Amino acid sequence: MVRFIALVVIVLASAGGASAGAPAGGLAELVAEGERWWKSSPDPRDPVACATCHYDPAETRGWAASFPKYRPLPPPEGRVMTLFQANAEAVQRHYRLPDAERPALAITAYLTSHGAGTPISPGIVAGQAVFESRLRALAESVARGERLYARWCRSCHDAGAVTPAALLFPAAGNGQVESLERFLGRHRPELPRLGSDGQPSADVIAFLMSRLAGRPVSVAPFSVAP
Ligand code: HEC
Numbered sequence: 192m193v194r195f196i197a198l199v200v201i202v203l204a205s206a207g208g209a210s211a212g213a214p215a216g217g218l219a220e221l222v223a224e225g226e227r228w229w230k231s232s233p234d235p236r237d238p239v240a241c242a243t244c245h246y247d248p249a250e251t252r253g254w255a256a257s258f259p260k261y262r263p264l265p266p267p268e269g270r271v272m273t274l275f276q277a278n279a280e281a282v283q284r285h286y287r288l289p290d291a292e293r294p295a296l297a298i299t300a301y302l303t304s305h306g307a308g309t310p311i312s313p314g315i316v317a318g319q320a321v322f323e324s325r326l327r328a329l330a331e332s333v334a335r336g337e338r339l340y341a342r343w344c345r346s347c348h349d350a351g352a353v354t355p356a357a358l359l360f361p362a363a364g365n366g367q368v369e370s371l372e373r374f375l376g377r378h379r380p381e382l383p384r385l386g387s388d389g390q391p392s393a394d395v396i397a398f399l400m401s402r403l404a405g406r407p408v409s410v411a412p413f414s415v416a417p
Pocket residue numbers: 229239240241242243244245254257262263274277278281282285286298316
């Protein structure tokens with residue numbers, strides 16, 4: 192409880208100052224930007240966009256609730272990923288953009304708003320096949336994440352108090368928008384660089400999300416209708 196109060200005080204105290212990060216802009220703008228990335232390719236010679244293949248909104252509605260999960264990419268790339276990481280991988284592969292962070296962040300915000308209200312169910316999309324081996328890989332990721340959490344996070348955060356904050360991302364604070372992956376790796380100087388695209392941040396987030404199963408996906412501070 193003391194830690195929680197300290198956290199709130201620090202959050203309030205730091206709310207005024209802008210910090211480095213993604214370009215300024217609210218969450219609504221980010222969602223709209225994500226929709227553009229989703230629906231149109233940046234390359235006029237290759238107009239195939241995310242929505243060309245993923246054209247069924249009913250199918251993509253379950254995505255945000257189902258990550259982190261094992262993505263069966265060709266070896267050795269198959270691993271547990273967050274939605275942001277899976278989008279970054281897809282942006283690199285399909286749009287061939289070397290710097291995928293901003294488009295992936297925007298697409299993540301768009302898909303999260305599109306999936307708002309769906310109960311969180313890591314590893315599982317309602318109505319789609321469930322693979323035991325992928326759920327096992329996810330359980331291993333959650334276990335690694337729990338160990339990382341004990342080592343790096345628990346000294347400052349009680350897991351019960353901080354996990355719901357994972358649902359506030361992509362976050363728009365101080366007029367900035369940022370992925371949870373990037374935030375976790377930079378918000379305390381004493382933390383090791385988690386690497387927003389790497390396995391450690393996916394593992395920590397898998398642990399946090401495993402504790403949020405059943406809660407609705409949300410886009411803070413408001414939800415945008417798809
Ligand atoms: C040429 C077709 C094609 C295009 C273009 C495409 N995808 Fe995909 N995507 C797929 C296929 C096929 C899958 C595999 C389904 C699976 O693995 O679950 C997939 C899976 C995914 C998944 C994992 C979904 C899940 O539930 O596991 C994400 C996230 C994703 N794509 C994002 C994107 C994004 C973002 C873009 C645009 C940058 C994009 N895709 C463009 C074909 C495509």
